[in-house]
Amino acid sequence: MGTRVIESHNDVRGFLTASVILTLISIFLFADRLSGGDVETGAELFYLLPGISFAVAYFVTYKKSYYLVKSNNTNAVEFLYNRPSKQQLGDFVNHVRFKRKEHLMELYGQLNFNLSYELQYNNLTWLLENDVLTKAEYDEKVILLNKSMPITTPIKGFEFGIN
Structure with a gap:
């Protein structure tokens, strides 16, 4: 068992990036529709729903861990940070x-x-x-x-x- 403590934040940043981009496109389309632009019906939802799905995927895959490792970073013991x-x-x-x-x-x-x-x-x-x-x-x-x-x-x- 190790003696050094390492904190780790594991996530898939692609989910977060995709969520932000799709949500921004949805907001831009909604603002364009409100200002009288030619935006098809439901276009905002077309981009917003996948954006929300990617946000949920990001938060499901996000994991904050706490490791006890040896000095050469081998045989790590992983603990989930806030559980319990x-x-x-x-x-x-x-x-x-x-x-x-x-x-x-x-x-x-x-x-x-x-x-x-x-x-x-x-x-x-x-x-x-x-x-x-x-x-x-x-x-x-x-x-x-x-x-x-x-x-x-x-x-x-x-x-x-x-x-």
């Missing part, structure tokens, strides 16, 4: 995030001195990269790990020290 309500959806998503963090911290966030230093360090780094730990929590856990266990294998990367 925006507040209930927000509460549910926050509950899912809290339970996810709680579960992953229980599995990978506890320091276990029966495991190697490198494995625990990699677990903490993975938790940071997946937005389970904040940077401050991560630094605190790494300091505790460094104090509790000597480094048995070198960690690849840059290290700043006194030369």
Whole structure:
């Protein structure tokens, strides 16, 4: 399950465009008839009815969604935005995030001195990269790990020290 939230508005703009154009033609024909122009009987309805149909099609196909995605936008979980309500959806998503963090911290966030230093360090780094730990929590856990266990294998990367 992802940690980023993306809002999406999905619709078919062609329906809206066609509806506006046909409605404007119908209004123009009606105004032309009222000003004495030569417009056939029912011409306004000929353009207005499809215009209304396209407007209805637009509103039926319109969908506002809320996605929980991973950092690389894969495995998205889609929620309809206002069903049952925006507040209930927000509460549910926050509950899912809290339970996810709680579960992953229980599995990978506890320091276990029966495991190697490198494995625990990699677990903490993975938790940071997946937005389970904040940077401050991560630094605190790494300091505790460094104090509790000597480094048995070198960690690849840059290290700043006194030369």
